[in-house]
Amino acid sequence: MSSEKNKVETGFKKILVATDFSDYADHAIEYAEVLAKQFESEILLLHVIESFTYSLTDSMTVIGHDQALSATAEALLENLKSGLLGKGFSVESLLTHGTAYKEIVEQAKGAASDLIVVGTHGRTGMEHLLLGGVAEKVVRLAACPVLTVPGKK
Numbered sequence: 001m002s003s004e005k006n007k008v009e010t011g012f013k014k015i016l017v018a019t020d021f022s023d024y025a026d027h028a029i030e031y032a033e034v035l036a037k038q039f040e041s042e043i044l045l046l047h048v049i050e051s052f053t054y055s056l057t058d059s060m061t062v063i064g065h066d067q068a069l070s071a072t073a074e075a076l077l078e079n080l081k082s083g084l085l086g087k088g089f090s091v092e093s094l095l096t097h098g099t100a101y102k103e104i105v106e107q108a109k110g111a112a113s114d115l116i117v118v119g120t121h122g123r124t125g126m127e128h129l130l131l132g133g134v135a136e137k138v139v140r141l142a143a144c145p146v147l148t149v150p151g152k153k
Helices: 023-039 066-086 100-110 125-131 134-141
Strands: 014-018 042-049 054-056 062-064 090-097 115-120 146-150
Touching: 014 023, 014 100, 023 042, 023 066, 023 115, 023 146, 042 066, 042 100, 066 090, 090 100, 100 115, 100 134, 115 134, 134 146
Parallel strands: 014 042, 014 115, 042 090, 115 146
Antiparallel strands: 054 062
């Protein structure tokens, strides 16, 4: 059964790297750099701002945090992008709003990414049950391969 239809193409033209700006995500970016160098891939840095970005004060005033979060995230993404560009990589960055795992999967598909690289926080037990695992959901739902990178020990 060696038809051209079933042949897996080796190499990655575009690698989407999801970042939450944590040490776990930084470690995942290091892996993406190695792969991007090896395969001469473009890197797409993605950060997702979760949808609920409002607070209620004691006086019942609603405070929107979206603008502040967006400005901070844009600056952090630009910093990561500049660092990768300085190393000679082809890089794009994207800031989106929504549910992290859904946005990662949708943006990877929309950008025709060949690989998703995501750091894992290694949550277990009740913390995992309550917070869920973004990486785990991405692995289950993505149309392309997903590389999960645990934090440094």
